[in-house]
Amino acid sequence: MGDKTLNRRRQQPEPAAADEKFESWAQLAWAHLEDVRNSPSPPLIQCITNFVSMDLVANVLLSAGASPAMIHCVEEIPDFTPKVHALYINVGTLTPAWLPAMKMAAAVANEAKRPWVLDPVAAGASGFRLRACLDLLTLRPSVVRGNGSEILALFKGSVDANSKGVDSTHESMDAVDAARSLARACGCVVAVSGAVDIVTDGERVVGARNGVPMLQKITATGCAVTALIAAFVAVNPSQPFEATAAALSVFGVAGEVGTGSAGGPGSLRVHLIDALHGLDRAVVLQRVNIGDVS
Structure with a gap:
């Protein structure tokens, strides 16, 4: 990553047409992936994550x-x-010791x-889990x-009586206002994952529309995409x-590409990793789908 790369992105004019904006996001997504791949040394990401996802x-x-460093x-x-x-x-597998x-x-x-x-x-x-997350915020x-x-639980600051653990009972679009308020407050x-992945900084809101439903059948894909976010932010x-x-979009594209060779969730897990490793510029520019949320 160099200053010229960052400056190029900051100076890029905001396009007016929807198709041009889509192309701009696709180019930006590719540039971020390239920055991770082309760093002088691989970005070191410390992961304090759950046993299921490591x-x-x-x-x-x-x-x-x-x-990755599992420290x-x-x-x-x-x-x-x-x-x-x-x-x-x-x-995910929170304990008082961790x-x-x-x-x-x-x-x-x-x-x-x-x-x-x-x-x-x-x-x-649970109350313990909610308090821990609010303290971390x-x-x-x-x-x-x-x-x-x-995201709704963090915004409301209350335990969800209908909680099903890691399974969401709300769509991502149900949490747009809560996400914006939480972003402003913190x-x-x-980011809110769902059929459309919502991303907001409290003012801007976009949706990433990549991915395949079968990713929901593979444990820890949500954990993995959050780790990828950490690498891109790094x-x-x-x-x-x-x-x-x-x-979010690049991970979804990898899922789309991997599905073409997968017979089910087990093989998709393998092909997801292969696809992410092999993504090239043409595929990213063609498939990335990030745009305004209406």
Whole structure:
């Protein structure tokens, strides 16, 4: 990543026509993926994530050109976290023993001026989980990515009596207003996953319309895309809104490409990783679908 790349994007004029805007987002998504792949050294992403997702998170990061580090021991954080390019925190298999490490890592990342990304898995499922996520929000994440139910739970600050754990009972579009309000209150980018992935910084709102339904049949794909967001933000920390939309769309494109060779969820998991590794400019420019939300 170089200053010329960033300057080129900042100076790019805002196109007027819908087709031109689509092309602009596609070019931006490709540029972000290239930045990860072409960094002088692979962006180092510290992942404090759940036991279910560790393998897929690590392999998605590697296939995109980043370097995962599964460091969650509180004793290691003061030495290690300042060295990373971004931190990713996921509360999927949260325990009281892990929460202090999450909070310390977020605080150290902030002190070291490193971006960090929060995945508030099943935030409304229990009081303990909700309080943990709300405490982490006070530590100023750069990006929060969750499903509709998780974002609504954070916005309302209350346990969801109808919670089904990691399964959302709300569509992403149901949480647009909550996401905007949460982004403004926390000073961060909020992404809501769904049939249309919503991304907002409190003012701007876009939708990423890539992906395939079968991704929902593979555990930890949501965790993995949040890790990819962390990698994209790591190489473009001044553009968390753009990086988040780009990562969601690129991951969705990889799912679309991988589905063509997959016979079911098990093989799609393998082909997803292969597709992300092999994505080229032509495919990204042709398939990326990011635009305004109406």
